[in-house]
Each structure stands twice: as structure tokens, then as C-alpha cells.
Amino acid sequence: EPLALDGVVPYPAEAVASYLAKGYWRDQTLPELLFATAERYSDKVAVIDRDTQLTYAQLTDEILHLAAGLQDLGLNRGDRVVIHLPNTYEYITFVFALWELGVVPVVAPIAHRRAEIEHFIEIAEARAYITVASDSGADLAAMAADLKHRWPHLVNTVILDPGGGGAEYDALLSKGSLDHMRRCSPQDVALLQMSGGTTGVPKLMPHTHNTYGYALRRSVGERGITDRTVHLLVIPICHSMSTRSPGFLGAFSVGATIVIAPNGSPDAAFPLIEKHQVTRASLVPPILLAWLNSSLRGSYDLSSLKVLMCGGAKLSEEVARRVEPEFGVQLSQSFGMGEGLVVSNPADVDRATSVRYQGRPASEADEIQVVDDEGNDVPPGVPGHLLTRGPSVIRGYYRNPEQNALAFTPDGFYRTGDIVERDARGFIRVVGRSKDQINRGGEKIAPEELENAILSHRGVHNASVIGVDDEVLGERVKVYLIPRSPESAADLTLAKVRQFLREAGLATFKLPDIVEVVDEFPYTAVGKVSKRLQREQS
Ligand code: J2J
Numbered sequence: 001e002p003l004a005l006d007g008v009v010p011y012p013a014e015a016v017a018s019y020l021a022k023g024y025w026r027d028q029t030l031p032e033l034l035f036a037t038a039e040r041y042s043d044k045v046a047v048i049d050r051d052t053q054l055t056y057a058q059l060t061d062e063i064l065h066l067a068a069g070l071q072d073l074g075l076n077r078g079d080r081v082v083i084h085l086p087n088t089y090e091y092i093t094f095v096f097a098l099w100e101l102g103v104v105p106v107v108a109p110i111a112h113r114r115a116e117i118e119h120f121i122e123i124a125e126a127r128a129y130i131t132v133a134s135d136s137g138a139d140l141a142a143m144a145a146d147l148k149h150r151w152p153h154l155v156n157t158v159i160l161d162p163g164g165g166g167a168e169y170d171a172l173l174s175k176g177s178l179d180h181m182r183r184c185s186p187q188d189v190a191l192l193q194m195s196g197g198t199t200g201v202p203k204l205m206p207h208t209h210n211t212y213g214y215a216l217r218r219s220v221g222e223r224g225i226t227d228r229t230v231h232l233l234v235i236p237i238c239h240s241m242s243t244r245s246p247g248f249l250g251a252f253s254v255g256a257t258i259v260i261a262p263n264g265s266p267d268a269a270f271p272l273i274e275k276h277q278v279t280r281a282s283l284v285p286p287i288l289l290a291w292l293n294s295s296l297r298g299s300y301d302l303s304s305l306k307v308l309m310c311g312g313a314k315l316s317e318e319v320a321r322r323v324e325p326e327f328g329v330q331l332s333q334s335f336g337m338g339e340g341l342v343v344s345n346p347a348d349v350d351r352a353t354s355v356r357y358q359g360r361p362a363s364e365a366d367e368i369q370v371v372d373d374e375g376n377d378v379p380p381g382v383p384g385h386l387l388t389r390g391p392s393v394i395r396g397y398y399r400n401p402e403q404n405a406l407a408f409t410p411d412g413f414y415r416t417g418d419i420v421e422r423d424a425r426g427f428i429r430v431v432g433r434s435k436d437q438i439n440r441g442g443e444k445i446a447p448e449e450l451e452n453a454i455l456s457h458r459g460v461h462n463a464s465v466i467g468v469d470d471e472v473l474g475e476r477v478k479v480y481l482i483p484r485s486p487e488s489a490a491d492l493t494l495a496k497v498r499q500f501l502r503e504a505g506l507a508t509f510k511l512p513d514i515v516e517v518v519d520e521f522p523y524t525a526v527g528k529v530s531k532r533l534q535r536e537q538s
Contacts, residue, residue, distance in 0.1 A: 002187035003078050005104070008206045009396030009404060012412070016187070024365050024391035025210035029186050031099045033213065034252045035060055041227065041255035047248070048276055049089035049260040050163065056255070059093070062173065064180060066097035069172030073128060073156045077102030077184055080124040080192065084117055084131040084140070086110040087237045087260050088164035092248055094130055095191065099209075102184030106192040106204065107238035110135050111443075114143055114505030115453070116194070119201055121151055123399055124192060128156035135162065136508065186210050192398055193240065195338050196444030198417065198435045200452050204398040205338050212244050215342060215392040218362045219246040220253055223307070223332060224347050225280075227255035230304070232272060232281035234264035235442070241282050241311060245334065245342045266294035270302065277304040282334075284312040284442030285319065286472050292322055305329045309344075311336060311358070312442030313474050314430055320355035333358045335430055339414050340393030341366055343428055357427040366390040369413060370422050380424045383431050387413040436531070438467035438475050443509040445477060447531075450512070453504050454479060454497070459488030464521055464529045468514065468538045476513040478538055480521060489517050514538075 004010070011019075019025040028036075038046075038056035046059045054062065075081065081098055083105045085091045098105050106124045108117060110132075121129060129148070133141040144157040160166045190212055192204040223246060225231070231251050235242045237260070243249055248258045259276045261269045264287035272278060283291070288310050291297075308323060311334035323331040335358035336342030343366075344359035361368060370384040371377055378384035387409065395412050396404040407415055417435025420428050438445040447465035454463040462482040467475035479497065483489040494515045501511055522533035 002185040003102070003189075005078060005189050005206065007399030008189055009394075009408075011395055015412075019210070019214075019365070019391045022365065024214050024363070025186065026213060027186060028213060029099065029182065029184060029188075029209045030190055030212060030249065031063075031096055031180070032182070033249070034063075034096060035180050037252055037255050044227070044255055045257045046252065047089045047092060047258045047260065049087075052089055054089065060180070061177070063093050063096045063100060064177045065173040065175070066093050067100040067178045069175040070097050070103070070128075071101055071178065072172075072175045075101055075103045075127060075156075077188075079103045079127045080106050081128040081130060082106045082108060082117060082120050082124070082126045083238070084108040084110060084112060084129070085160070085237070086132060086135065086164070087233065087242075087262050088160075089260060090160060090164045090169060091237045092258075099190060100178065100180065100183065102188060104189050104192060108194060109236040109238055109507070111236070111508045113138060113502075113507050114147075116202055116505075116507055117143070118147060118150075118505070120192075120194070120204065121147060121154055123204065125153045126151075127153060128158065129154060130158040130160075132160045132162050132164070133166075184209075186213070193238065193338055195397065196437060196439075197446030197449055198437045199403060199446055200448045202446075202449070203400055203403055205394050206398045207340075207394065211340060211392050211394065212249065215240075215340065216244040216246060216250040216253055218392070219244065219342060219344070220250045222344055222346060222362045223309070225250055225254055225256055229254070229256035229280060230259060230276055230278045231256055232259045232261055232269060232276075232278040234261045234269055234281060234287065235284060235312070239312075240336065240338045240342075241284075241334075245282075245311075245336055247282070264290070266291055266296045270294070270296050270300040273302050273305060274300045279304055280307040280309065281305070282309040282311070285310060285315045285474060286441040288315070288323070289319055289472060292319065292326060303328075307332050307347075309334055311344075313439045317355055324351070331355070335359060335428060337414075337416060337418075339416070341368075341388040341390065341414075341416075342392070345427075353427060357423070357429050360426045360428060361390075363390075366392070367413070368422075368426075368428075370420060380422055383419050383421045385434060386416045386418045386420045386428075388416060389413045438465070438477055440467070440475055440477060440509065441473035445510050450477070450479070450501075450506075450510055453501055453506055454481070456504065457491075457497075457500055459484050459491045462521065464531065464534060465512070466531050466534050466538070468535065470513075477510070478514040478516065479512045480534060481515060481517050482519065482521065483517055492517050
């Protein structure tokens, strides 16, 4: 029986019946998917991270030990646990061990800080928080102790060493081992993932084993990922590009090998490509650009690489054109969103399409609408708002009826906030955005969240946050500030504003790149701050 989690918008019964009947959703949980592969490929390497290399048999064995340790902490089906880890294999063992118990991980990128983590712990009423002792100078162990003290429902914290592993991890492994068996339903919420922000506080997306299972099968089928694939994971591990498109779940569904890089910089990634004969990687545009322009390219043997996937933000056609001739690999663009839909170019698409379009849906079940401001369908070649619904797409954010009324249509389509153009064949090109969001090289930032945080500064009268064009990142974060008094302007330098926001506990990637102090903002006819004019002026 599926477990109804409070605050999750259910799929209508007809949709459930149809997705099951057509095989888009299957009778399989995510751990069952891994364990099925492990039976066939027990001695094959599943994951490589730092000095650790685990076969499928070793990986599943470690997961069952960890599951016993987590069960010993008193965690049960339906409980929520916040996981806040860097790119390490322990992230993978934790999510699978929690899934084995039917516990729901709330996954947060390591760049998050107290503001985001505390919000997740509060909204999800988390029973445990799993993190590392420190990250980039932030004392997360102290933060965890403080959060545990503040939130009575938070009964456990697990603190790993900064690079992963450590005594607390080993202690969890030492509590015996569970038998692998079904402890939750494929229709249960599998995880709560943060969305690319547009609002004052980050929203959480409830994905089930089924929505993820569908998405990863599509992405594996479409992209020719097989048991010979060695996939390098460089994007933050909890992002859906690292998890299901195709990510480690896609790799585990076919017996491929995952190599985990701490980040995407050439000095971290290139040695791993050479050493482990990596065949493909998923990148965001600034990382792809860094690889293309890197002086280290000649120093490593990168000849095993066959495909570079790129998504998360707009890739310029110029950069896209360079990939095949300069790197000798196939470029595979993708456009997707945590909420569900992912489109990509089929492996055999012609080059004119692959450099210009981000792809097309792999299945008729991925419903797409491209509409004008009045909601009427637009013809091919005309830009319009993208709406989507289907077996991978959530029907609402977690515990957020106000946002759901805005972001979803009454018949369950998600309003992506993206402006796209579709050609006659159905290929999609992202041409703009209607949502108030900054896409800083794939990292999504909600101006409203940043504005709220800055407005708590005593020297600030008003704040407006916009994205300004940047050649490498696509966009950078600019803050316009009106000081409270002429004297307070001295406290509003870039360095001081960044420090203020850091102390407010904001994620590191949200800190502004540019601050400009002004006397006044431009306004629209209806008296709203005109971000369009501000963008034109910068
Ligand atoms: C332009 N904008 C893009 C692209 C995403 C696969 C791939 C990407 C994501 C992702 C993902 C873009 N060109 N190629 O989850 O599984 C912008 C759009 C989109 C938003 C979603 C996946 N690819 N975008 O990026 O939830 O604005 O997911 O709505 O982080 O990124 O961001 P996110």
C-alpha cells in the first residue's frame, strides 16, 4: 500500500492507472532496481570515489549494513532525514539505505548553509540530519548541534569527516545488516529535492520511486548508456542531473560504473578521466567552457571520453560548435528541471540540430504545451511559455498550497517559467524565461529570497536583485541597493554585503557578484520596480 505523506499533491487515480498500465511506472522501488543489477553484475565496479572502489556486491552489502545502523537510530518508513553532503559515495549509500527503510531523504547541496538547512529541517519535520563536520570553513558540526537543540523532532545528527567517512559512519555500519526486502511502495515519495528557486524560501519537490524510475529509464535508453559506460559525476551529487538524468541511478540501472569527482574543475576531473577511462560526463555550460579552454588538456589522456552532456543553463551555439572538433567527443545537450521533464537530443541527431536545440521528449507520455500569454497554443517556430505534465513530473510542491496554485494549472500542468521555441519536428530550444530567477551557470537563485535577506540589513532601505549577462556563467548576480541614509552607504560595499549574507546563513552560490548603491529604482507604470530597466542599465 502506498504511504500518503502529508502535504504531497497526489496523482489523480486515472493518471496512476494509465501510467501503470502503459508501463511508464513499474512495480519496482529504487533499491530494488539497484539490487536487481547487483545480482547480474555482482563483481563489476559500481562506484569509485577517492580511494574507495566498490563492486555492486560490496555497494549493496554496505547499504544493508548502513540501513541496519539507521534503523537502530529509530528511523522508520515515511520519516524525513536531511542529507547535506559533498560529492562522496556515502551520499549514495545513505540515500539507498534510507530507501531500503522507506525513509525519505531531503537532499541539499553542500553549498547550502544554515538558512536553507534549517528551513528544510523545519518544513519536513526532519528526524535526522546527516552532514560533514565542515565545508569551506563553515563549522557544520556546530551548526548541527545547535539545530538539534532547537528542533525537538530532530533527534539524530550524523557527522562525517569533511571528506566523507569517519567514526560515526563506521559506527552505523557496525550494527549488523538488514535483509534486502520491500519496505515501501514504488508509489511512495522517495525523496524531497530542492527546486530551482523563484520564491522567498526554497521549495521542495516530492518525487516517488516511480517518477524517478521513469525518468532514469528514459534518459538511459535515449543516450546509449550501457554496462560499458564509465560515467563521471561532477555536478553536485543531489542535483537531478547527477541522480536520474542519467546520474548514478541511470548508471546503476544497467550495470555501469560511476566515478565521483569533488567538482568539475579540469584539475579535479582530468586525472580521473585518464585513470578510470571515463567514457562520459554530465556538465553545466561554465564547466564545459573551462574544459574546452583548459591548458591541462594536453597533459592528460582524455581519449576514452566519447560523450559530453551539457544542461542546466543555456549553452551558446558558439561553444556548442567547438565541442566535437576540439574535443573529439559527441555533444549531448539536455534541458530539464527538477520538477520532472527532461528532454535531450537523440544520439544519432544531425549536428545542426545538436548545437542549436536542447532536445525533444523521449515519450508521448511527456506532455508539452507551448502557449502565448493568453494560454493559446503557438505554432512551430514561435516562442511561448512551456507547460508540462507526465509520468516524471510532480503535481505540486511539498507543503506549499500557495505556490502550487501559481505554478500548476488546475489540470496538473507545471508552468516551467521557461520560454521555448519548438520546431516542426518537436525539437525544443530554450529562448528565454518568464520566471524571476537567476541562472548562474546552472545554479538557480531566487531574487526574492536574496532581496528578503538583504532587507534585514539595518543600512538598507530597499533592494532589487537582477541577473546580468556574463560570458562564462551566463548570468551573474547584481544587487541594487538604496541606503537608509547617506552614512550607511559605506557599509554597503560588495565585501560587506557578502559577509552580511554569509552571516545570515545563505548558501555560498547565492552571494552577489556586484553591488551598486543608487538613490532610486526605476519603476513600471503600475509602481513595481522595473527589473527590465535595471537590466538594460547594467
Ligand atoms: C537553458 N536553460 C536550461 C538548458 C535547464 C537535466 C537537465 C537540467 C536540469 C536542471 C535537470 C537548460 N538551456 N539546456 O534537472 O534533470 C533551466 C530552465 C529550467 C531550469 C531547471 C535535469 N537546462 N535550464 O537544470 O531544476 O530554466 O534542473 O526550468 O536545476 O534550468 O533547473 P533545475
